[in-house]
Amino acid sequence: MRTRGAEDPGAVLGREALAYVDTLHNLARYLTGNETDAEDLVQETYARALKAADQFTPGTNLKAWLFRILRNGFLSSYRRQRASPLVGGLDTVDPAHQGVADDAWLRDDVELDRLRKLVAEEIEAALLTLTEEARTVILLDLEGLTETEVAHVLGCAVGTVKSRLARARSALRQRLKDYAR
């Protein structure tokens, strides 16, 4: 039994959750494509996390749990409401162009050098042309989440994460080709 004055574990968890606000906002920004919606999405994510706090399993990855809530919130709130290609969801980009790309353009040093010279805005623009799922899996990988954690966020089988990530990165390279000229 906890005594008066002892710190509430929920409060501790809450403060730990706040440590991820920057990284959550970053994903939200890349999902929604604008600052206002990103802030709303993050705020909604924390509100949902508070309500669902009893569903969090201590010892598991809190960051991945929050990412999952954020993405689900995005899908339920935004995807149905908007026809914008930026937030249009999984079918935004023709799947035929999301698969294994023709990476011949990268197969010499000159093209690799062009890729290295891309500026931040070009990389961001290229990423935003990808489907929601491709953007998410790339960003979660950059955040250092494991395949199991990414699968938890995406709600897919662990075994499919590797191939999804490979397809997403391949699609991004293909998009970057348009900027690296």
Place this chain on the structure above:
Amino acid sequence: MDCEDVRLHLHDDQRGHVGPELHRELRAHLERCPACAHEEAAEHVLTEVLERRLPQHPASLALKRRLLAEWPAAPVEARPWWRGWRGALVPALAAALVLALGPPLYRGLTPGARGDAAAMVAEAVNDHVRVLQRDRPLDVESGGIHEVKPWFAGRLDFAPVVSFEGDAEFPLQGGAVGYFVDRKAAVFVYKRRLHPVSLFVFRAEGLPWPARGLTQIGGAAAYTSVSRGFNVILWRAGDLGYALVSDVDALELGRLAAKLARG
């Protein structure tokens, strides 16, 4: 193992996420397959470009303040742990709590008063947020530690001892004069990616320094904690006290503390 299999594992291999046997198989394939070797080079470049240049969008201070106001910030009475979260959903109550915490916290930290580590940590976080909220967080822009440190001369009643001049990982942004509890503090602001990191240096005597739960960081016995989403590291060196605060990852903040506190 064919090319398709190899390419599926290249990214994992670059991150060191494959076992030694698979790693050897991949290396053997790459040595004899120029197409896959090019693919690996392209994966390297893509990772480098993404990690170094993809713009990051941290949350605004306004959003952080809104969230802080909605989350519990103080010890509560015994009750089912999840109810503490639900209680925090009442913004007015939370805002009142935040407002109410300020003055008592200050009084509890005055010299000679009986304080505790939590109060020191809360003070450090408050001071960090205060620095970030200033119109001009820096009084002096960094041209290097040898420009920032002399700038404090005449502005403080002590000489801040800080030898770490910043590096590529934690560049020094500049300095400012701030306060820690009842005394002036030298504030050094470093940066980790887009995250500001505040180092407060101040006279150490008369403050309720935590005596337990210390860990060795660099040359100092340090107290580490998390408060309201910010990581905090406190330590003493001679007559001076140090408080390092940021929302960067705890491990990263620890690395900076080790550089600052190296004996």
